[in-house]
Amino acid sequence: MKGFILTLITIFSCVLLSQEYNFISQYEGSNPTGIRYEDYVYFNSGGNIHILDFSDPDNISLIDDFHIGHQMAYSMHIKDELLFIGISRGCLIYSLENPDNPQLLNHISAQNNTVRMIFTVDSLLINIDVGIARIYNIENPNEPEYLSYITFEYDEQAFCLNNRILYGSVQVGYSGPQYILGYDLTDAENPEIIADYLFGWYYDPHPDYMVxxxxxxxxxxxxxCKIYDISVNDEINHITTFELPEYVDIIRIENDIMFVESDDSNLLLLDISDIENPEVLTTHEIGYDISDVFITSNFILVSGYSLGFSILNFSDVNDIHQIYSYDETDSFYAIKILDDLAYMSSHVDGLEIIDISNIEEHQTLGHYPAEMFETIELYDSYLYCFNDFDTLLTIFDVYDPQNPFPTGTIEMENYISDFCLVENYLYVMEFNSGMHIFDLTEPGTPYEIFFESISGSKLNVFENLLYLADQASEYPYEKYLKLYNIDNFSFELLSQVLLGEGTEYSVKDIFFEYDENPEIYLHLYRGVASLSNSSNQLILNDVLILPGITSKTFYDGYYIYAANSLGSGSINVINPDLEIGIETTIPAYANGFSKHHNTLFITQSSSGYSIYDIPYTDVLENEYDPSTDHFLIRNYPNPFNQSTSLTFSIPEECRQNSIELNIYNIKGQLINTLISEPSNFKERAITWFGDNFENEPVSTGIYLYTLEIDGKPKATRKMTLLR
Known part of the structure; x- marks a missing residue:
């Protein structure tokens, strides 16, 4: 049996399939915008658009929501029965023929930019992204026709439309004058400048907002606030300037009232019936940063990024009061999943522990108010959390998921560049100082047992070997990966390999394909690299440099997920040979990744956290039995400490056969059978707790799990248990 299993490992090969990562659901997220149409209000949290019944302002109810995909809504605009939603890299057009059930008509791509403002006039649609106004003919909204574009100043808020004149600000050259320009869109394929006004010079404040x-x-x-007369299309004439008590972020005007949102999170109402002598009517404190304001009749729709959405009644300016609020919003950073629990760091609730056993309905079990963390690692029943460039490592006891609490901190004089937890030790790299090693006999209160003055940044440890990223101290600052023997804390340099010169080769993370001699993968500033260890000599196998900054990577034991900030803006799925096999539809602005069975969890600043179905990208092919590519089997996490979840699927023609899922050690000895029953199901998941037939824990090492149909092995994979 031993020889057969080892042969299977060598003859199996991984095939990367080009399949979609299908969106499943999204939880929470930011609220950048909202709008009203007839008796309905639409606002978003991340990529979810919520629909309110607003027919009775005294009894507002949330009646439905729809998802706009993996993107987040940044702006909304309504014309006739059409809802336009500005997203990153485009604009969505929905029909409001049935306002309680909008239907998608078209998606207009905006390349790599975010549509922050939307205008319409007659049959023209103007999408404003970063410094560019793109103009479309939407006479047929099912097939919008691109007409032209106009380049303005970078500030995407400094635009407005009056009839067919589009106004925006521009600076001439790096140190030239600033102008307000008016473009005539009568011939939308050839917009023409018909008005200009010298606004100031490069050292003067730029326009922040126009209306x-x-x-x-x-x-x-x-x-x-500066006011200009534009009654003559080809003229812009200054009328007056009045001071405001606070800096301005947003302006809205309804009848003779100007609504001004300030950077102090206040909403000012001014009477502008006498345009040369505006009068402040009242100041209303919102209490959070406002991202958008929409005025409708006597109501104000206020959107507030990650702090909620609210509706205010201002029929009496001396008694502005809230009549509706939605606060199920949040931004998430680090995430770690073990079994059916997700440990997340959120902006609003701090550390959250969420039961994800039901993919359709998650339940928050407990939380602890804390700052947001960019890294979370789980050891035993403790979480170790920290932020990049911070001096503090915080430890939480999460044994009772309903009552997490901090047990202690580790503080350094300089910032912590990285840490890792291996067996009974915590390794902490302190910038410009060295490595601290802590004993984890008491994981809640580790104590330092050794210090080595050594240079480096990111690190990882396998057995008695330390892999440490470092760079030269002088230009061109070559980037290296170094290998140390740390048996008995000797810190003997065994070898080092040059990764390259320049920022793109800076190492942001180190992870392994665990084996007797692991493959090493590096998350670089602009890509990934693969290395191997041959008799303690590091060998650089390949480097894949991506076009943009690689903000986050995740290795699930099979493939590398790389969030690339440029290009198509998607997550790249990279196989162990550093070939991009799938470019997913998942957005690239990921703060964290984790995996639960066959689903991928992604946390984001603006879209809460989203869940995607993972296509089977690790199909195993057996040259002795071609049908084995139907048996899809994997485990996560891998490597693991306490338990790992094994998942597999059975093709329809085998679902009445007898199946077994067996665990073998590296010698080919059977140590446990997890399943032995008829296979009357399509997919199955089961947890192995690292034990044998007698429920005794097995030792650290590599184990094989084999799916057998009617006693015949069909698929075998390996996993690593680290005690």
């Missing part, structure tokens, strides 16, 4: 009312143009600049 029009009738024949006036209002321009917010820091803590003032």
């Amino acid at each position: 029009t009312r009738e024949n006036n143009l209002f321009v917010a600049v820091n803590d003032s």
Whole structure:
């Protein structure tokens, strides 16, 4: 049996399939925008658009929601029965023929930019992204026709539309003058500058926001508002400037009232019936950063990034009060999943522990108010959490998921560049100082037992070998990976390998394909690299440099998920040979990854956390039995400490056969059978707790798990248990 199993390992090969990572659900997320249409209000949390019944303002109810994909809504605009939603890299067009059930008509791509503002006039759609106005003919909204574009100043808020004149700000050259320009869109394929106004010079404050009312143009600049007469299309004439008590972020105008959102999270209402002598009516404290304001009749729709959405009644300006609020919003960073529990760091609730056993309905079990963490590692029943460039490592006891609490901290004089937990030791790398080693006999209160003055940044440890990223101290700052023997804390340098010169080769993480001699993968600033260890000599196998910054990577034991900030803006799925096999539809702005059975969890600043179905990218092919590519088997996490979840699927033609899922040690000895029953199911998941037939824990090492149908092995994989 031993020889047969080892032969299977050598003849199996991984095939990367080009399949979609299908979106399953999204939880929480930011609220950048909201809008009203007839008796309905639409607002978003991440990529979920919520629909409110607003027919009775005294009895507002949430009636439904729909998901716009993996993107987040940044802006909304309504024309006739069409809802336009600005997202990163495009604009979605929905039909509101049935307002309680919007239907997607089209998706207009905006390449790599985010549509922050949307205007319409007649049959024209103008999408504003970073410094560019893109113009479309939407006479047929099912097939929008691209017409032209206009380049303006970088600030995407400094635009407004009055009839067919599009106003925006521009600076001439690096140190030239600033102008307000008016483009005539009568011939939308060839927009023409018909008005210009010298606004200032490069050292003067730039326009922050623009809005029009009738024949006036209002321009917010820091803590003032400039008003211009635009009654003549080819002229822009200054009327007056008035000071505001606070710096301005957003301006809205309804009738003779100007609504000004300040950077102090206040909403100011000004009477502008006498345009040369505006009067402050009242100041209303919102209490959080406002991302958008929409005025409708006597109501104000206020969106507030990760702090909620609310509706205010201002029929009496002396009694502005809230009539609706939605606060199921949050931003998430680090995530770690073990069994059916997800440990997450959130902006609002701090450390959260969530039961994810039901993929359709998650339940928060417990939380502890804490700062947001970028890294979470789990050891025994303790979480070790920290942020990049922080001096503090915080430890939480999570034995009772309903009552997590901090047990202690580890503080360094300089910031911590990285840490890892291996067996009974905690390794902490302190910038410009060296490595601290802590004993984890009491994981909640580790104590330092050794210090080595050594240079480096990111690290990982396998057995008695330390893999440490480092760089030269002088230009061109070559980047290295170094290998040390740390048996008995000797810190003997065994070898080092040059990765390259320049920032793109800076190491952000180190992870392994565990084996008797592991493959090493590096998350680089702009890509990934693979290395191997041959008799304690590091060998650089390959480097894949991506076009943008690789903000986050995740290795699930089979493939590397790399979040790339440029290109298509998707997560790249990279096989062990550093070949991009799948470019997913998952957005690239990921803060954290983790995996639960066959689902991928991604945390994001703006979209809460999302769940995607993982296609079977690790199909095993057996040259003796071609049908084995139907038997899909994997485990996660791998390597693991206490338990690992094994999942597999059975093709339809085998679902009445007898199956066994067996665990073998590296010698080919059977140590446990997890399943032995008829296979009357399509997919199955089961947890192995690292024990044998007698429920005794087995030792650290490599184990094989084999799926057998009617006594015949069909698929075998390996996993690593680390005690």
